[in-house]
Amino acid sequence: MKWRWLILFLLTFFSLEAEPGEALIVPPLREGRLRSDGVREYTVTASEGELEFFSGIPVPTMGYDGDYLGPTLHLRQGERVSIRVRNSLRETTTVHWHGAYLPAEADGGPRQPIGPGETWIAEFTVNQPAASLWYHPHRMGTTAEQVYRGLAGMMIVTDPSGPAGLPDEYGIDDIPLVLQERRFSRDGGFRYEPRMPDIIHGYGGNVLLTNGGIEPVFRAQTRLLRLRLLNGSNSTILRLSLPEGPEFIQIASDGGLLSRPVPLKTLVLSPGERAEVILDLREQQGRNTVLQAESSFGAVYTALLVNPGDELRNNGELPSRLASLPAAEIPRAAGRRSFVMSTMGPGGSLTINGRRMDMARVDERVAAMSTEVWEVSTAGMMMNTPHNFHVHGLQFRIIDINGDPPPPELSGFKDTVLLWPGDRVRLLMEFGEYPGIYMYHCHLLEHEDAGMMGQYEVLD
Ligand SMILES: [Cu+2]
Incomplete structure (x- = not known):
């Protein structure tokens, strides 16, 4: 339901015929x-x-x-x-x-x-x-x-002290994937020319680039394949799946390993978010596995074709425990702040707590090494759009989403969290030792550039 909301605003881009089959650029x-x-x-x-x-x-x-x-x-x-x-x-x-x-x-x-x-x-x-x-x-x-x-x-x-058994041969069984939706014009080029609806809804597109390539192919040599997924799109939220393949086994979120592997049929990444997943290819020998990406602007892409070789090398077993994460518990006396992300705030712009970004203004001041609860919600008077909330300089934990504890894949360290229209999330913020001014903002880049950003200062 949430996923489909944007289709109302679907910009009808024409589609370009991709020329698949190029090897994935690593x-x-x-x-x-x-x-x-x-x-x-x-x-x-x-x-x-x-x-x-x-x-x-x-x-x-x-x-x-x-x-x-x-x-x-x-x-x-x-x-x-x-x-x-x-x-x-x-x-x-x-x-x-x-x-x-x-x-x-x-x-x-x-x-x-x-x-x-x-x-x-x-x-x-x-x-x-x-x-x-x-x-x-x-x-x-x-x-x-x-x-x-x-x-x-x-x-x-x-970190060498991490668990053994995870694929870690870069380019062989440990692969970064930068996924970016881009809007190509009929002549096959792309320019960045946002108009007002693009600022509000984001600059969607008609082609998905994977490490800069279109529908690339990766020839797998190992049973376990680790993909480090980054949604590097400007404002496109991506829903990833493996229609004919195995489940994703998510092992890490933005800031590191989850406590244990999480099997998932679909994986949603908003701009700036990362997930590390394992694909177990031992049942896939002889057939291509499609990594499918569905854009919040409506297009469905092949992000990657995984082509398993005839003889897949055994490269270890996935450990059942990955990391010991402290419980995301709210300490007594934790400070509380709230942040309302508004698509049409005062002055008809994109704001946080009614204000647009001002480099000369520090919005929040927090104590070094302190813990706070930040409650983030969305609002819109005429229209409501999804946002996400990225905080610089730390990794936070999600306490709850609309009152419910986060699903296991969102229970680890995060630096960016997606908010669908109407969502309310509470974040456990543990500030570090470094004094100075950091940003928090919507990572839908059209929103960020339009001023949906603020500054917090860590005080000594
Ligand atoms: Cu936003």
């Missing part, structure tokens, strides 16, 4: 360079590029160290890292490490602009569980266009 893995002082150093360069999504039709794009998307950065729990970001664009950008726990000045939000030709260095110590994070621009007002044109990459945190 972004290169960057291990960084370990300096003599023990700091691991990475460099990424944002630049303009050009890519033919449909053969013979070059599209102007943006990418990190390439034409579209960026390398996967491998970070190790406990290590100090220094990431140098060079901006070779003709416009200002930023790079936000989505889901990372780090000092505010390393966060890469709108307060850390990188001008054309400039280099910005983010330094922090990796101090969080193994997880699939990502990075993308976060400049005030142009985040949506820069992400849309291709600026995004995965960032994987690993």
Whole structure:
């Protein structure tokens, strides 16, 4: 029911004939360079590029160290890292490490602009569980266009103390999938030209890109396949399924492993959310498994064709326990705040608590190392649209959704939570040690750019 609400506003894009069958592009893995002082150093360069999504039709794009998307950065729990970001664009950008726990000045939000030709260095110590994070621009007002044109990459945190048995051979049985709906024009190109309905409902599309490719094929060599799924769309909510295949076995949410594997028939990801799933292919030998993605704008896509080889290698057994997560219990005396996300707030715009983002205003002040309950709800006077709520600088837990405890797949660490119209969620927020100003916002990028964002300051 909830899923279908958007169809009312379905924008009738024509469909383009895909040319499936290309091999899945797996972004290169960057291990960084370990300096003599023990700091691991990475460099990424944002630049303009050009890519033919449909053969013979070059599209102007943006990418990190390439034409579209960026390398996967491998970070190790406990290590100090220094990431140098060079901006070779003709416009200002930023790079936000989505889901990372780090000092505010390393966060890469709108307060850390990188001008054309400039280099910005983010330094922090990796101090969080193994997880699939990502990075993308976060400049005030142009985040949506820069992400849309291709600026995004995965960032994987690993921790050797994690459970054994999970597939972890990058590119072989451990695969990142960046899923992005894009709106191609009849000439086979895509531009970012949102009009008013696109701002309100989001910039939907007619083609799904998977790591920048269309209906790509992955040839599996192992029984267990780990997919690190990221919905990198601007505003499209994706419902994923395996129509003829096995169930998904979800093992991780945004911020790390779940307490135990969760079998699922469908998986919903809103923009910015991640999920790690295991596909058990041992019953699938000899037939293709389709990863299907249904867009909240109505289109149904083949996100990936998994083609199991004749002889699948045994690459371990899935552990029955993954992580020991503390119960999401509300401590006595926890502070409480509420956030109302409104599609048509005062002044006819997208607001949180009636206000649009103002860089000069700090909306909330919280104490370092404190715990609070944040209640987030949606409102709309003339229309109501889904939103999601992303908080920088920490991973939260969902206490309840409309009064009910979250399902197991939403019971682990999260940094982004989906709210359908009318939803009310309560989040357990444990603030960290770093003082400074962080963002919270809707991660439907058209909403974010329109001002559905606020700032909270962690006080010493
Ligand atoms: Cu929103």
